[in-house]
Amino acid sequence: MKLMSNIPIDDKYLNSAKEILGEDNILFAVVGDLEMKGSYGSSAMVFGRDALVAFDNSYENGCIRIEYENVIRAKVKRMYGNAMFRVKDTDGKWHNVIRFSYAAADIGDAAAIFVENVRDEGYSDSLLDVVKSTYEKMRCFCPKCGRKLQSPDSPCINCQGKSKMFSKLIQYIAPQKWNLLLCIVLSAFTTGLSLVPTYITSVLVDDILPSGSMKRLVQVVVFLAVLYIVQYTVTGVRQYRLRLASDSIITGLKKDIFAKAQYLPMKFYDKSSTGSVINRINSDTATVQGFIMKISQEAIVQFFTMVGIIVIMFSLNWQLALLALCPIPIVVFIARRFGKIVAPKYRRLWRRSSSISTMLTDSIPGIRVIKAFSNEKSVINKFNRYCDEWKKEDCQTGLYAAIFPTLITFFVTCGSLLIWGVGGSWTISGEFGVSAGILVSFITYATQFYNPVNFFANLGDSYENAVASIEKILDIIDAEPEQDFGDFKSEEPLQGKIEFRNVNFSFDRSKKVLSNINLTIEPGDTVGIVGTTGSGKSTLINLIMRYYDDYEGEIFVDGKNIRDIDMAYFRSQIGFVQQEPLMFRDTVYKNIAYGCGDVHVEEVLHAAQIANAHTFISKMPDAYDTVLGERGVGLSGGEKQRVSIARAVLKNPGILIFDEATAAVDSETEFLIQGAIERLIRGRTTIMIAHRLSTLRKANKIVVVDKGEIIECGPPEELMKKKGKYYKLVQIQSMSEQLLKEKQSENFE
Amino acid sequence: MILRYIDGPEVRFTVKDKIFVDMEFYHTGEVFRDMELRRMFPVSGKNKYIAVVDGEGNEQAMIRDVDNLDKYSREAVLSCLEEYYMMPRILKFVNMSDKFKIWMWTAETDKGTVTFEIRNHLTAVKPLYDNRVLIKDANDNRYEIPDYTKLDKKSRKMLIPNL
Structure with missing residues (x-):
């Protein structure tokens, strides 16, 4: 059987480990990519049933054996950009075992838990589960394309759809194919019509003018007038149809990007600025719109024009036609070179433009803070700097975008000069049957012919610009959405039993946020989660809410792994009241009924009453019809909080979560909110995070989280008797409350 | 808590184990064992403002500028930082x-x-x-x-x- 290992282990290490631990004893390995001295190299730990062997050049014999029974503590010490597996021996001395980059940090954590568990309980196969689940997570690759997946069951986004960039755009163009086809036919028609006057010119010069026939001249002029009327009428119709098609295509694309953005995991938003997402929906789609129109219409029209002119030119005089084609190879060469040079520049330009959008989305909503700190000048300077950088990049790109087309136009004009010079001499000498009329129409055709040549030569500029935009759009469209492959749904609300089993989590590998979380919450429990700021309380809630799904271990609700439950159903069963509730720019009524489709008015009023929100809402001039400003402007913090509780009431969830719901309000408002909460939590599993421990007086269980670990858990009375961390927190708060009371009474006197 | 700044050679740092140092104040005789060092500006100002933290992560002192330390301490601090911060060039x-x-x-x-x-x-x-x-x-x-x-x-x- 193949050894479990993060990357294949060197045979020399494996063979040596087999000798030291015994072949049957070997369970798994952690392979490092750094040497103890800090340079890239190889190191490894092979874990057996009762001991591990570590390999590193720093060891005297190249390796060291460590018995689990001699290990008091095992842990991964995360440093900056690297980590160390460390063990504490029975003398209390820490030893650095091997060193690795963050690539092996997660599996190192699992190995440390394994070592401590084996030391405590003796080896059993079940202890390997922690390690196995970490390995499984590390090995989630698409069997077809090799792209890393978030979980073994998740489909590969890359293989699901067509991988080619432009082929993905076809799905947006396809619904408009008839409209576009009609436009192409109309284009071909108008292009054909536009070639006629040039032909008539040669007839005019060679036949009509020498014959002196006024009648024929009038006929020609009337014919041309009718031709122009038809041509421009058809052009108008075509442009309108084209606008319809183009708007439909781009609306579809915008809708899809926005819809996809709703289902992207929180990790995407942790790493991407909102400005860059907005930039993709607005400006990039406009760039792509322009390009799609260029390709689907202009390119086809220009192509037809070019072919049509070539055919006419060869039919008029093939020698002159060949002369006209002379500059083409040079033009093609320059166009290709231009594409290569300008492509990276457009990517850089996109970055600069994205920086400007990010700055705008940061500063405009934060205008109150900017004003409060009189920081207008600094913000303006920063914005100016971003604009200047964009300008600099755009000017550089513009330089290339100006030089290359000019060069192309120059060579194209040289082609015209050839026709003037060589063709003119043939007309004078009477060679190759080049009459004056043919020469004149040839010169006009050549000018018309070089338009499409110029167009195709310069298409590279728009192409590279569009490619840069499409790449960014596909960043969203192709991004892995939230994992929602569970299909469990029920008509009944959730009972609310929550279990965390061996849960480990980190936002990025540089710092572990939750370690080895094991917790059971029974249905109807009211659980208070306490701990200092940054201890991991909110992250615990984020995992229950499935905002982050890539944790190690498992979370069960009512005995079902939450990853196996339909996401929409699951979240509909949870009422989440946050510290800073987000209100939308809409009426108070709609803010309460947010996410609840067909809800009766009285249900909303009832929810507002339970949440102690009805009184203040009914006192507002427009009551429930009051339109809130952006992010709830118009309501105080406590009022927003009560609207948010009303939302939760309306949802009638099986599980309720309060994340510091009363942290930012005064005592009187807290009292009102507390009353609302107490009415709401009856009979439901409730999890409350609170700094003010008085908020938790209804809790029948307290969980104390410290540095990502649960250090105490149990009924509050028991924890008080234990005189641990919870006891200390209660003491500190009682003291500060006492001091506050004394101060208040002093002021009162 | 008021930050205790270290300005110059009033302190002696001794490397304990790769990323751990002992910090001894000459004038008070205080000794802090098994301290770790953290750059406050690991990206922008690499060797300025280095926090000295204990095993619990509590900050005990702040070195304003490593260059102001005596040679022995400077080498000790830099070697610890070099071990802790791995950002290959x-x-x-x-x-x-x-x-x-x-x-x-x-x-x-x-x-x-x-x-x-x-x-x-x-x-x-x-x-x-x-x-x-x-x-x-x-x-x-x-x-x-x-x-x-x-x-x-x-x-x-x-x-x-x-x-």
């Missing part, structure tokens, strides 16, 4: 390939040759104003290019489109 790019929008970059660094994965070059590659470039790979490991304009032509050609 990229000297040259050997190869950049991309498959299915996942970039694999191979680079020669001051710590040896390394191949790493970049998921999204827009967020992973951060150019700073002084031509420095910071790179964070898919595993959250960090790399630094002190001045990208000083890379060889081939490396620059590979890198610049990503800036």
Whole structure:
């Protein structure tokens, strides 16, 4: 059987480990990519049933054996950009075992838990589960394309759809194919019509003018007038149809990007600025719109024009036609070179433009803070700097975008000069049957012919610009959405039993946020989660809410792994009241009924009453019809909080979560909110995070989280008797409350 | 808590075990054992404002500038920081390939040759104003290019489109 290992282990290490631990004893390995001295190299730990062997050049014999029974503590010490597996021996001395980059940090954590568990309980196969689940997570690759997946069951986004960039755009163009086809036919028609006057010119010069026939001249002029009327009428119709098609295509694309953005995991938003997402929906789609129109219409029209002119030119005089084609190879060469040079520049330009959008989305909503700190000048300077950088990049790109087309136009004009010079001499000498009329129409055709040549030569500029935009759009469209492959749904609300089993989590590998979380919450429990700021309380809630799904271990609700439950159903069963509730720019009524489709008015009023929100809402001039400003402007913090509780009431969830719901309000408002909460939590599993421990007086269980670990858990009375961390927190708060009371009474006197 | 600044050679730092130091104040005789060092500005001001923290992460003192310490302490502090902070300096790019929008970059660094994965070059590659470039790979490991304009032509050609 193949050894479990993060990357294949060197045979020399494996063979040596087999000798030291015994072949049957070997369970798994952690392979490092750094040497103890800090340079890239190889190191490894092979874990057996009762001991591990570590390999590193720093060891005297190249390796060291460590018995689990001699290990008091095992842990991964995360440093900056690297980590160390460390063990504490029975003398209390820490030893650095091997060193690795963050690539092996997660599996190192699992190995440390394994070592401590084996030391405590003796080896059993079940202890390997922690390690196995970490390995499984590390090995989630698409069997077809090799792209890393978030979980073994998740489909590969890359293989699901067509991988080619432009082929993905076809799905947006396809619904408009008839409209576009009609436009192409109309284009071909108008292009054909536009070639006629040039032909008539040669007839005019060679036949009509020498014959002196006024009648024929009038006929020609009337014919041309009718031709122009038809041509421009058809052009108008075509442009309108084209606008319809183009708007439909781009609306579809915008809708899809926005819809996809709703289902992207929180990790995407942790790493991407909102400005860059907005930039993709607005400006990039406009760039792509322009390009799609260029390709689907202009390119086809220009192509037809070019072919049509070539055919006419060869039919008029093939020698002159060949002369006209002379500059083409040079033009093609320059166009290709231009594409290569300008492509990276457009990517850089996109970055600069994205920086400007990010700055705008940061500063405009934060205008109150900017004003409060009189920081207008600094913000303006920063914005100016971003604009200047964009300008600099755009000017550089513009330089290339100006030089290359000019060069192309120059060579194209040289082609015209050839026709003037060589063709003119043939007309004078009477060679190759080049009459004056043919020469004149040839010169006009050549000018018309070089338009499409110029167009195709310069298409590279728009192409590279569009490619840069499409790449960014596909960043969203192709991004892995939230994992929602569970299909469990029920008509009944959730009972609310929550279990965390061996849960480990980190936002990025540089710092572990939750370690080895094991917790059971029974249905109807009211659980208070306490701990200092940054201890991991909110992250615990984020995992229950499935905002982050890539944790190690498992979370069960009512005995079902939450990853196996339909996401929409699951979240509909949870009422989440946050510290800073987000209100939308809409009426108070709609803010309460947010996410609840067909809800009766009285249900909303009832929810507002339970949440102690009805009184203040009914006192507002427009009551429930009051339109809130952006992010709830118009309501105080406590009022927003009560609207948010009303939302939760309306949802009638099986599980309720309060994340510091009363942290930012005064005592009187807290009292009102507390009353609302107490009415709401009856009979439901409730999890409350609170700094003010008085908020938790209804809790029948307290969980104390410290540095990502649960250090105490149990009924509050028991924890008080234990005189641990919870006891200390209660003491500190009682003291500060006492001091506050004394101060208040002093002021009162 | 008021920060206790260390301005000059009033303290002696002694390396204990790679990333741990003992800190001894000459004038008070106080000794703090098994301290760790943390850069407050690991990206911008590397050897200025170094916090001295205990095993619980509580800050005990702050070194204003490592250069102001005596030679022995300075070497001790720098060696600890060198161990703790691993941000290899990229000297040259050997190869950049991309498959299915996942970039694999191979680079020669001051710590040896390394191949790493970049998921999204827009967020992973951060150019700073002084031509420095910071790179964070898919595993959250960090790399630094002190001045990208000083890379060889081939490396620059590979890198610049990503800036």
